[in-house]
Amino acid sequence: MSKRKPPTLVRDDPARAPLVGNVKVTREDWLNLARNVLVDEGVGEIKIAILAEKLGVSRSSFYWYFENRRDLxxxxxxxxxxxxxxxxxxxxxxxxxxxxxxxxxxxxxxxxxxxxxxxxxxxxxxxxxxxxxxxxxxxxxxxxxxxxxxxxxxxxxxxxxxxxxxxxxxxxxxxxxxxxxxxxxxxxxxxxxxxxxxxxxxxxxxxxxxxxxxxxxxxxxx
Structure with a gap:
């Protein structure tokens, strides 16, 4: 089964529609948080479950944007x-x-x-x-x-x-x-x-x- 492509909505762009449905964060949100964790705590602390918890979303949200942790x-x-x-x-x-x-x-x-x-x-x-x-x-x-x-x-x-x-x-x-x-x-x-x-x-x-x-x-x- 092919994976759905993520929506092209961007949360922080006021000129575009707001995020809707189950899509609560953008790819940039995941990247920004992962970058902060990398800088502050090291690569070993970049874990999908922990990032999802910090973002307040389910782990399934991650897979809209990335294949796996290695992809991130x-x-x-x-x-x-x-x-x-x-x-x-x-x-x-x-x-x-x-x-x-x-x-x-x-x-x-x-x-x-x-x-x-x-x-x-x-x-x-x-x-x-x-x-x-x-x-x-x-x-x-x-x-x-x-x-x-x-x-x-x-x-x-x-x-x-x-x-x-x-x-x-x-x-x-x-x-x-x-x-x-x-x-x-x-x-x-x-x-x-x-x-x-x-x-x-x-x-x-x-x-x-x-x-x-x-x-x-x-x-x-x-």
Whole structure:
């Protein structure tokens, strides 16, 4: 027997009809809750029965949207790849007048959490410690990201060896910054950006790029 396709109603879109009948939650609801559980409790706590209880629906609701738990976990990994890796690659590929502006484009991913979810990133890394297939995806993501950062340096005239080394310093510093859960105000953090740019690029910070990034950072300060 073929499975019915889920309805195309979206609960949080006021322009569309409300959810009706036994359909009380959307695919996004399941994904959002599963992502929160992954970040807060780890992949081992992502269980269909527990998620259903938290959403206040029966387990059968889950199967409108996913084949099984593995299907849900794959959807989480795809979201992580799109939200984090593809966003970072896109930012590094944006046109930039100077390497300072290019590096600031990279930083924007981490300032605006809607672009790069570092909590999700580390939850997937923790997951990878126990799953070789996920570890392979983490390794590929890091390679893809490092390639994008390296290409950014190359476009600004750095030699290949120098570009690769600087890309690794920049990327690993940023990942480590969040791994350490550094707590700083945006004012304190921004006060060091010019020095960081000098260290990462070997060039004095571009004042125009610095001011543009400052405006962006302060607009997203939490």
């Amino acid at each position: 976990l794959e959807a989480l990994l795809q979201e992580w790849e799109t939200r984090n890796t593809k966003t970072l690659v896109s930012k590094c590929g944006q046109p930039s007048r100077t390497i300072s502006e290019g590096a600031c484009n990279f930083f924007r991913c981490f300032v605006d959490t809607s672009q790069f979810d570092h909590g999700l990133d580390f939850a997937v890394r923790e997951w990878a410690r126990r799953d070789v297939a996920v570890r392979a995806r983490i390794d590929l993501a890091d390679q893809t990201r490092l390639h994008a950062v390296t290409e950014m340096f190359l476009r600004h005239g750095y030699e290949a060896y120098d570009a690769e080394c600087r890309a690794r310093i920049l990327y690993y510093m940023q990942i480590g910054y969040h791994a350490l859960d550094v707590r700083e105000s945006m004012d304190v953090r921004f006060g060091r950006v010019a020095g960081y740019l000098n260290g990462f690029t070997g060039k004095d910070a571009d004042p125009e790029a610095l001011e543009e990034f400052r405006a962006f950072a302060m607009a997203h300060a939490t």
